[in-house]
Amino acid sequence: MNNQEAKLILQAYRPGGRDTFDPLFAEALEQARRDPELQKWFAEEQALDSQIQSKLRPAVAVPRDLKANLLALRKMIRPVPWWFQPMKLAAAAAIVLLIGLAAFLLLPQKPTQLVLFREKMVRYSMQEHGHVTFESPDITKIQQWLQTRGVDANFELPAGLQGKPAQGCRVVDWNGHQATMICFVLEDGKHMDLFVMDRAGLPGFPEGGAPQIVKTDGLRMATWAKGGKVYLLTGDNEKLLQQILRQA
Amino acid sequence: MSDEDYEQAVNSFYEELYRFAYSLAGNADDACELTQEAFAKLLTKGSQVRDRSKIKSWLFTTLYRIYLGWKRRDIRHPHLEITSVEDELPLVTPAMVDKLENEAVSQSLLELEERHRVPLMLHYFENHSYAEISELLDTPVGTIMSRLSRGKALMRKSLASKFIGTEHKIISINPASQRKEV
Numbered sequence: 001m002n003n004q005e006a007k008l009i010l011q012a013y014r015p016g017g018r019d020t021f022d023p024l025f026a027e028a029l030e031q032a033r034r035d036p037e038l039q040k041w042f043a044e045e046q047a048l049d050s051q052i053q054s055k056l057r058p059a060v061a062v063p064r065d066l067k068a069n070l071l072a073l074r075k076m077i078r079p080v081p082w083w084f085q086p087m088k089l090a091a092a093a094a095i096v097l098l099i100g101l102a103a104f105l106l107l108p109q110k111p112t113q114l115v116l117f118r119e120k121m122v123r124y125s126m127q128e129h130g131h132v133t134f135e136s137p138d139i140t141k142i143q144q145w146l147q148t149r150g151v152d153a154n155f156e157l158p159a160g161l162q163g164k165p166a167q168g169c170r171v172v173d174w175n176g177h178q179a180t181m182i183c184f185v186l187e188d189g190k191h192m193d194l195f196v197m198d199r200a201g202l203p204g205f206p207e208g209g210a211p212q213i214v215k216t217d218g219l220r221m222a223t224w225a226k227g228g229k230v231y232l233l234t235g236d237n238e239k240l241l242q243q244i245l246r247q248a
Numbered sequence: 249m250s251d252e253d254y255e256q257a258v259n260s261f262y263e264e265l266y267r268f269a270y271s272l273a274g275n276a277d278d279a280c281e282l283t284q285e286a287f288a289k290l291l292t293k294g295s296q297v298r299d300r301s302k303i304k305s306w307l308f309t310t311l312y313r314i315y316l317g318w319k320r321r322d323i324r325h326p327h328l329e330i331t332s333v334e335d336e337l338p339l340v341t342p343a344m345v346d347k348l349e350n351e352a353v354s355q356s357l358l359e360l361e362e363r364h365r366v367p368l369m370l371h372y373f374e375n376h377s378y379a380e381i382s383e384l385l386d387t388p389v390g391t392i393m394s395r396l397s398r399g400k401a402l403m404r405k406s407l408a409s410k411f412i413g414t415e416h417k418i419i420s421i422n423p424a425s426q427r428k429e430v
Contacts, residue, residue: 011397018374024389051342052353052403053372059354062266066280070258070287074251123284130277173318 003038006031010042015050063129072126075216113202117174118214118221118232124172124181125193125219125234132168132183142169142182151178155196155229160244177201192235192244202230211245249294257290257303264375265307271369272315274358286311308376308384340404344411356406364399367392 009028013019032042134145143153151171167183172195179197186192199205202225211224211233220241222233235241262283269282289310290303297306338344345353357365357372370381382389 008393008397011400012371012378012393014371014374016374018377022377022379024378047342048340048345048404049372051345052407055345055348055350055353056357056372059350060267060270062263063276063280066266066283067258067262069280069284070262071255073284073288073291074254120288123288127280127284129280133277 001027001031003031003035006038007041010038011045013042013046015046015053065128069123069127069129073123114205114223117202117230118216118223120174121172121179121181121193121195121232122216122219122221122234124170124195131170132181133170135168137165137167139166139182142166145169146171146180151180152198153180155180155231156227157182157194158231158233158244160246161192161194174201186240190235190237190240192233192237192240195232195234197230197232199225199228199230205230213241213245249291249297253300254287254291254294257294257307258287261304261307262287264304264373265311267369267373268308268375269311269315271357271366272312272362274365282311282315285314289314305380305384312384338408338412340407340411345407348407348410352410353407356403356410359406360399360402364395364402367395368399368403371396 006028009025010032013025013029019025032038134142136142136145139157146153146169149171161184164184164186167185169183170181172179172181174197177197177200179195179201182194182196184192184194199207205223205225207225207228209224211222213220213222215221215238219234219236220238222231222241222245224231233241233244265286266279266283269279269286270276273279273282286307290297290307294303297303357368360368366385367381370376370384376384378389378392381392385392
């Protein structure tokens with residue numbers, strides 16, 4: 001190993017001691033011990049790395065609310081049902097085949113996609129850090145902002161939210177489909193988020209029916225489809241949600 | 249996965265995971281989202297991890313795959329590249345770095361291309377051995393060493409430039425102004 005090769009390896013050696021016993025570095029370290037010039041270079045390299053490290057660590061500070069958000073996920077997400085687990089799925093599929101493929105195909109779409117959609121959107125709704133990307137109280141400006149980013153802004157607000165000032169919006173992902181989240185803070189600081197997505201993102205969801213309302217840990221969620229779009233409204237105030245839905 | 253196991257996993261790994269996500273995404277919002285997605289998968293698919301000692305590597309690999317999925321759709325993460333590096337920049341010393349703000353040092357790292365930035369971030373945060381980094385990024389150790397070396401050289405030129413008060417010219421290949429967030 002020449003010094004150039006030793007330097008390439010020693011550049012990766014970390015000053016904190018993590019690599020002390022990694023055999024990857026043994027030969028290069030030994031060479032540095034024998035060669036004063038290489039040793040001097042290595043000491044300078046380590047000093048510089050330590051200094052950069054001491055500046056870098058505090059600069060990438062972990063957001064304060066992240067841990068609480070992660071722990072809160074437990075209350076929103078249930079374990080994957082047994083019929084989603086590969087081994088058990090295979091066994092179940094064999095049984096289903098025995099019953100008959102035709103009967104299997106005629107079964108209605110499982111509601112799982114809707115449940116997963118709700119769960120994921122609720123996480124965005126509860127996320128405090130970076131809750132919205134674009135801030136504006138004006139829905140028209142929000143729609144313009146969405147259009148400049150190639151996002152479909154052709155949606156219809158529930159009548160109960162029309163004319164209300166928004167906080168802003170954000171575009172989020174649902175299985176490769178774009179969903180728009182519009183945040184509202186209404187009277188007395190009541191927070192609501194409206195998610196809108198093309199119905200192609202939830203193909204089995206029936207259009208035109210009454211809003212489906214579910215409650216999870218104090219949060220209310222209403223889902224409905226209209227005009228080729230799926231809407232999900234979240235809020236913690238049931239009375240207000242009902243009021244907006246009655247006007248929808 | 250029991251509540252206790254989940255809480256223990258959050259307590260043990262969320263900070264490391266967030267920093268890894270930050271090195272990939274380059275901003276706090278996306279890093280938070282990546283971290284949440286990885287832990288959400290742990291809740292729904294954690295039962296697949298039979299050996300509890302593998303949870304850390306499972307979380308990192310899962311987060312990396314989520315990120316690659318985002319990238320495949322080419323929908324976020326402006327790609328920044330240093331396009332002009334001054335040859336006459338001074339050699340960076342610890343004293344020079346000491347005079348720079350933490351954010352300036354962090355920015356010098358974030359300016360790098362992903363293939364240099366990610367190994368360098370993993371290098372500085374020291375949470376993984378090189379064998380683990382190699383497995384996580386699915387890249388041979390030798391390649392990681394080369395990228396580290398090149399990444400360090402580029403970062404130091406950026407630091408030197410910041411120290412003497414000049415800026416690299418940086419162009420956005422996928423400009424942030426046209427960024428589509430999903």
